[in-house]
Amino acid sequence: MRARQPRRPLLLRALLAGTVLAAIPVVMPAGAVELTDAVRSALQTNPDVGIVAENKRAVEYELEQAEGGYYPTIDFSASSGYELTKDNSTRNREKAGGDSDHVGMPVYDASVSLVQPLFDGFATDADVSRQESRVVSAARRVRETSEFVGLDAIEAYLESLRQRELVAIAEDNVRSHEQTLELVEAKAAGGAATVADIQQAQSRLAAAESTLTEAEARLRDADATYVRIIGESPGELYRPQPPLWSLPKSLDGAVEIALRNNPTIAVTRADVDTAREEYKTSKSAFYPTVDLEMTTDTARNQEAARGTDYGASALLRLRYNFYRGGQDINRRQELIHRIAEARQRHNRAMRLTEEEMRLAWNALTAARDRLRAQRREVEANDRVRQTYRQQFDLGGRNLLELLDAENEYFLARGNLVSSEFTELFSVYRILATGGILLAALDVPQLGAARSELDPTPPDQIDLERQLTAPPSEGGVGQGGEGDPTMMPGTGDGLPAPSVYTEPDGGASLDPNAPLDPSAPLDPSAPLDPNAPLDPSAPLDPSARNDDGFPEIAPIRRVSEETREANAAAGPVPNGGGEEDRSAHFTSLGGQSAPPVSDLNDDSARDPVGTWGMGAPGTPSKAPRAQLHVDSPSNGASASEAVRSADAPAARPDRSVSNDGAGRRAPAVPYGFFSD
Template sequence: MRRRFPKLFAALSSAFILSNLSVGTAHAIELVPTVEDAILHNPEFREQVKAHQGVQADLRGAEGGWLPKIDLGAGIGQEKITTKTADTDLTRKEAAVTVSQNLFEGFATQSEITRQQARLDSAGYSAQAKANEIALSMVEAYVNLLKEQELLRLAQQSHETHQRILDQIIQRNQAGVGNSVEVDQAKARLSLASSNLIAERNNYRDTLARFERVLGRMPDSDLVKPTFSYKFPEKLEDAVNTALIEHPAMRSANADIATVRYQYDVAESAFYPRVDVDVKQTWDENINGIEGKSENFQAMLRVSYNLFNGGKDDANLDKVAASVHQAAEVRNTTRRQIIENMHYAWNAEKYIRDQLEFMQKHKDLTLATLQGYRKQFSLGRRSLLDLLNTEDEYISAQRALVSSQHDHLIAEYRILNGMGLLLNALNIKVDYALAENDYKEE
């Protein structure tokens, strides 16, 4: 049956590929819910959220430095004491409760809390940066799938057009109007159109696989083409300035600098004295060979000050100082990357937009030429080669226009991502890893 109806099977195969997104639910898929779904279920983003939660625990631990420490101790055992005058062998029992409150340790507690807060903010900004990255990947996969659907439709249309032309040429040849060379020529173009259709099916499948990788599942319905209405700054410099302020990757780098600066303050605390209040109550029995119970209460203000630690504290301070400069260089690298990405996205959007006007004119004029050639060919005033070349040129013009339209849409979203505003523009809230402070002055 396949051999008897090759055209039917080819048409059914293409129809299945073009319509497989309609299988399942009757509801169309829109961009914003798809992007939000991709972010929430992406393992890389979830990893960033868990990292943020881990730093939250570190912050709670640092805040515990403000609170007193309570220790309970108890013991029982045999104590044997031998002296010149007597020997004792008693069961020793002891119990104690100690409450310690640090009053001063060189501002270490305050600095550590501030450091952990900066780490927490950095983790929050990193999660937001990852969310922006995933959002852009999903947007690209979504728009590219729309593009490949349209290109596949055009490839199928081209195949059908060349098949129709071949049928006409065969009929003309059988009627004694044409010749066998025209039949071979039409068959050759049909073979090329068939090859292009197969290649386009492969491109579509690859794009579908990319979509599945980003979203985590295949689309189960038709995709709705998004409309872009965000107004960009008038100048590239304004967009770059916005990116350097708003982009979460830049904010995370600034928070990292603040983190190591506060870590330097923590390291400096080793050069200060430590002041603690210790309150201790003991309940003992048979202690030091003295039979009987005894109780002891102490309330002590203790001061300790390390005078020499083998140079370890100085070395640690130098290490942290180097880390501050290292974090600053990482921030500088991030800054350059953000500027570079903004230039790429801005230039792509501008030049593709300029091209679209000419591509649309090329398509319209080619269509007008094609329509004229079709009439002239039916009257015998145009050769088959002229008609086939114009058909191919029109298909190429359509493909170029479709590709550029979708590439321009992606470039617009890339600008939003470059400025760090993609999630805001899509009205997607990532409230799982928030940052409290901005460290742009670091």
């Protein structure tokens, strides 16, 4: 087990003040919850895991039932009582001088029979093989569900933590508006401000308080989801350090790992084996059956004859069906197509897995690219608002300009926090799609996820270290006093995870060399948006970009003609019908931050409402591929299982969400961290 890096508490006061504090390792207080602890708790208590675990145990007993077909059947029967007989023999007895025309006497009988199947057309062999495949499929289903529940737990943990930080930002925004109102009232007392200025400041303060109330409501919603998935109330949460060492070095390597280790693909592969073995069972109908039947019995006073009778027999019995209306032939044809159907489900799972890995990889790359600009934006907005406040004191700026600057800073900080959590979640999403999430977190699989029949048990998953990046010396969760990657509004102990540079001043990068997270980012470095890139260039798995991260794929730059055409087409309308001046505030739900042109609009003050992750009912731009498929591991045969549905089974309870007004709206797969 890898040594766990020391965690550092998130100092919300540092986030509120926008200051850079030293990351000081501390001992976690009582009630603190680490991410790995939350994942373990979810695996132990989540009913979704319990359902598939109990199903696996039930299928194991079905295997034992099938193995019983090799053994003999032994039956014992006995009876005792009084029997009254009147038939021709008793009537003849009366004619011959007997007492009466009927006979009554106590009777009893007992028998033991043994039937040993000698040949059943290989039906038992095929049925045992089918049940073994179902056991493997059920065990892999436990592993699949564990990976997804683990990712759900991570999502709930990060979302609850993110909402706490957004609440802290909203509280800071309220305090800033209170200070502005006090400043305006002081100036009004001296005749330097008007009643309208006071009313404007009061209006903005009320809007900030309303935004805070909404943020607190979303925090309670996030905590409710946390309790549902993890099974306990969230304590003091900490930003985790993701296992960057386990990330693949390239998209091709990530796809290769996913196609090899993804548990859904493993489940569908076992389902193909199950369908194949069930087809073998249908062949037994074309063979005879041979049984050895042995019987012994004893009877007393049977058929009105006094005395005890004994008997024993040993027989070989052959049965052979010649015609059953074509049922057996049609059954074989059905199962041939069931095998083909299972193979197509396997192919679909592979395609969905590859798509999901590419989406997750693109989401991580986009988040890292977005973070660089957002950090510079937060710094710039912080300087602007401080300058505007000084100029407002001197009469060089009016109140609206100061309030606009405060609002811009508020929105930028909220977007930065959301993007940071998007990047964090994207790392775990890649690992889960690759089927190595729990292994990377050093969280053991449940015992039900293992089977002696599985040729690739979860404990033997190769993390493909030859395809993974070396561990970073710093990385997410590192940082310290004077760390140039620490930006205002990021909190304590979390540097910019995407700020990496090549060592030796830009010399050729050794893909096996550790990356330097402490190298400063030059915000003044010009970016050429029209730099030509060759989209057809082959992807080098070892290539790194200027920040030291893997190159995902070449990106075609927008030509100048396209830019001019877009400019001529006019502004892009947003929800308020105005020019969207904050395209860089793109939210994780596929929406943008509202413009700041109309500051009387409540939506313009709400970085955790209309644009933030956590807006209930907001569909994601790129919904996460649903990788679940039907499996015969639910106790039904393969044909019954694949006949039950035409599409993959969705993840539990992800189909709808509450939009906050009592309506049911489409939920965002994997919450609000899809990109």
